[in-house]
Amino acid sequence: MRECVIIDGVRSPHSRAHHEKGWFRMLRPDEVLTKVYEGLFARNPKVKPEDIESVFVGCANITGMQNDIGRLSWLAGGFPESVPTNTLTMQCPSGMAATQHAARAIMCGEGDTYIASGIEDMQKIFMAMHMDFPPRLLERYNIAEIPMGNTAEKVAEVYKVSRKDMENMAYWSNKKAAEATKAGKFKKEIIPIEALKDDGSSFVADYDQWIREDISMESMATMKTPFKPDGVVTAATSSPLTIGAAALLLMERSKADKLGLSYSIKYEAGALGGCDPTLMGIGPIPAVQRLLARTGKKVSDIGVWELNEAFASQSLACLRELGIAQNAPFDNVNIWGGALAIGHPLGQSGCRILVTLHSIMKTDRTDAKYGVASLCGAFGNAGATMLSRV
Numbered sequence: 001m002r003e004c005v006i007i008d009g010v011r012s013p014h015s016r017a018h019h020e021k022g023w024f025r026m027l028r029p030d031e032v033l034t035k036v037y038e039g040l041f042a043r044n045p046k047v048k049p050e051d052i053e054s055v056f057v058g059c060a061n062i063t064g065m066q067n068d069i070g071r072l073s074w075l076a077g078g079f080p081e082s083v084p085t086n087t088l089t090m091q092c093p094s095g096m097a098a099t100q101h102a103a104r105a106i107m108c109g110e111g112d113t114y115i116a117s118g119i120e121d122m123q124k125i126f127m128a129m130h131m132d133f134p135p136r137l138l139e140r141y142n143i144a145e146i147p148m149g150n151t152a153e154k155v156a157e158v159y160k161v162s163r164k165d166m167e168n169m170a171y172w173s174n175k176k177a178a179e180a181t182k183a184g185k186f187k188k189e190i191i192p193i194e195a196l197k198d199d200g201s202s203f204v205a206d207y208d209q210w211i212r213e214d215i216s217m218e219s220m221a222t223m224k225t226p227f228k229p230d231g232v233v234t235a236a237t238s239s240p241l242t243i244g245a246a247a248l249l250l251m252e253r254s255k256a257d258k259l260g261l262s263y264s265i266k267y268e269a270g271a272l273g274g275c276d277p278t279l280m281g282i283g284p285i286p287a288v289q290r291l292l293a294r295t296g297k298k299v300s301d302i303g304v305w306e307l308n309e310a311f312a313s314q315s316l317a318c319l320r321e322l323g324i325a326q327n328a329p330f331d332n333v334n335i336w337g338g339a340l341a342i343g344h345p346l347g348q349s350g351c352r353i354l355v356t357l358h359s360i361m362k363t364d365r366t367d368a369k370y371g372v373a374s375l376c377g378a379f380g381n382a383g384a385t386m387l388s389r390v
């Protein structure tokens with residue numbers, strides 16, 4: 001089997017998905033994605049857009065401005081018509097599925113150079129926009145248990161995750177993300193983008209808008225539970241609504257050597273997992289179990305994890321059931337913070353957590369031979385991907 005190495009991984013800053021306060025409120029999602037591609041090529045001058053075999057783009061809600069956003073943003077960005085694009089959806093794991101498609105194509109010899117990417121704008125294309133459920137699905141499942149927040153409440157109940165443990169996770173996620181931002185860790189992966197402040201003046205954003213430096217256990221303890229009157233999940237323990245794009249430049253190893261490109265991390269393996277949609281947050285459990293079984297690895301072989309924090313309840317349930325960790329702060333999970341702090345632009349996040357895992361393995365955790373990124377998705381799809389040091 002050929003090897004797929006990661007040449008680079010980049011992303012946009014994350015903006016709040018808010019029509020008055022969001023930094024990217026006046027930018028279309030295709031523009032955000034295009035700016036990320038432009039940044040990727042500017043950082044990698046030996047790779048020309050026309051050298052790309054194909055561009056895979058994950059997006060959860062492929063409607064309106066996000067309808068075939070892969071093709072439309074590529075053409076709108078002035079990139080070559082000869083390069084095909086494939087916009088695909090798998091809800092939140094879309095950007096990870098895009099990465100797995102590109103890596104598999106390289107490993108089986110269909111092509112040498114691919115972009116795998118993800119995009120979501122949760123302001124202009126809100127969650128479940130234009131979604132029309134099949135009547136037979138509604139006979140099979142209770143519709144009240146399908147919305148994301150309701151699944152987070154159910155996971156907390158079934159897996160006995162307490163509100164306090166979730167708030168502790170949100171606390172550490174924000175603290176770690178704030179520390180990483182302050183130390184300039186994300187600057188290596190963020191493509192700065194011109195954005196709007198609250199007052200309408202423009203500035204160049206090179207960090208994430210959501211992170212709360214001033215987070216406190218006391219203030220979180222008094223917050224309302226929006227999904228269930230007597231529930232345990234709050235806005236602090238839910239990933240906030242976000243806009244963001246991410247992209248990975250993947251290449252067959254000998255081609256990268258011929259071009260004189262440097263790399264230290266490669267795509268090792270990928271797996272997808274499925275589960276009950278009313279408990280969709282536990283999807284990383286079967287996905288990671290499959291990934292470990294197929295690669296012959298144990299949890300203890302994995303030096304560093306990126307587990308998307310869609311909700312604290314599901315992240316904690318997954319970490320506990322997989323035997324990775326019990327409670328935050330974690331030694332080797334989301335060491336630069338997670339989606340509770342950074343945000344979770346649905347279909348983008350599967351690619352974003354791989355971009356960040358790549359950055360972490362290259363810089364802070366050079367002792368980790370293997371790293372795994374995993375995330376759940378609406379309706380019970382999940383993804384898990386292993387990277388390894390070459």
Ligand SMILES: CC(C)(COP(=O)(O)OP(=O)(O)OC[C@H]1O[C@@H](n2cnc3c(N)ncnc32)[C@H](O)[C@@H]1OP(=O)(O)O)[C@@H](O)C(=O)NCCC(=O)NCCS
Nearest residue numbers: 092148149215219220226234235236238239240241310378
């Ligand atoms: C939970 C949710 C409904 C909250 O939406 P919202 O009400 O627009 O959220 P906000 O971010 O404005 O937060 C609400 C309030 O909580 C406060 N808050 C949020 N996090 C906080 C924290 N960690 N500490 C203190 N206050 C916090 C906000 O400041 C805000 O207060 P304000 O109204 O006084 O300004 C929304 O973020 C959501 O649906 N998240 C989940 C998204 C999802 O399902 N993704 C897919 C996962 S698979």
